[in-house]
Amino acid sequence: MLLASATRTISATPGLGRRAASAISSKYSKAVFGAALQKSPQILNKVATELTNASNAIKASPEISTLIRNPTLSSQERLAGLQLLYGKLEGGSGAAKKEGLSEITKNLFEVLSENGRLGEAEEVIQGFQELLAQHKGELTVTVTSAQPLPRDMVTRLENALKQSQAAQAAKVLKIENKINPSILGGVIVDFGEKSIDLSVQSRVTKLNNVIQQSV
Incomplete structure (x- = not known):
């Protein structure tokens, strides 16, 4: 629960401007990157692949996009959206399907959901990718x-x-x-x-x- 402990302190204050929202997204990006990096290079690469696939799935699926980006949905509806997203990401075959999503990736989306910030998931993922690029x-x-x-x-x-x-x-x-x-x-x-x-x-x-x- 390393990621959860790092991100639950980020408040979900409504009505933030774009700059403030971006700053908070950056904190999530740094938290998930730090959690993955602390585990191992293999976990870091796995999380990077999962988040890239998640971003692509959100863009490609109108249903997932609506459930992720709509801020008016209830917690149950957001949970349904996450389960739909997880199913999409775990819909592969062989070792990838057997291994399933990493705890870090699931933890990130669950914390975003709890804090009412699922709509910023793509911005968080972009921030993670930038941190990964800098690391490399x-x-x-x-x-x-x-x-x-x-x-x-x-x-x-x-x-x-x-x-x-x-x-x-x-x-x-x-x-x-x-x-x-x-x-x-x-x-x-x-x-x-x-x-x-x-x-x-x-x-x-x-x-x-x-x-x-x-x-």
């Missing part, structure tokens, strides 16, 4: 653009990013190109806790703000 010495740089970037531009970005202190401290540098047409053009680069907004949408917003202030 990986740095993932997310480059958001309106359209897929040409390979030569990705290469130029990669070469430029390798000169940063964060990249030089990492063992592995990964670049992910996400598509978001709403930024209109340019790019948004996110790595670690830093974000560089070079999008056209950002420039348009700044221009609108200047115009409004001048009127």
Whole structure:
């Protein structure tokens, strides 16, 4: 019950802003990561796989998504959602099915349910994955653009990013190109806790703000 003891002290205060909610999700991420790391490298990898599968299951199944993300559900309904999720994750075959889910993974979802924070499960999982990447010495740089970037531009970005202190401290540098047409053009680069907004949408917003202030 290592994870439970670490996370039950996190209050479920309603009406929190996005920044506060994100900070609390981070505490859950650190708790589950620390619990898995303390067990063994094998358990850490097992929990990582289970949480990735859980995130995929929540996104792929409308029924599971509703039961997980709906904050108005009763504790019994949330429990039913967890059982449905567990069944999905344990629906494999061979050794994976026989072994079942780890106590740490089940513990996490149960504590989230008890504290009324199942809706933040995906954010908690993302935080866990970031901690795991840091543990492995990986740095993932997310480059958001309106359209897929040409390979030569990705290469130029990669070469430029390798000169940063964060990249030089990492063992592995990964670049992910996400598509978001709403930024209109340019790019948004996110790595670690830093974000560089070079999008056209950002420039348009700044221009609108200047115009409004001048009127």
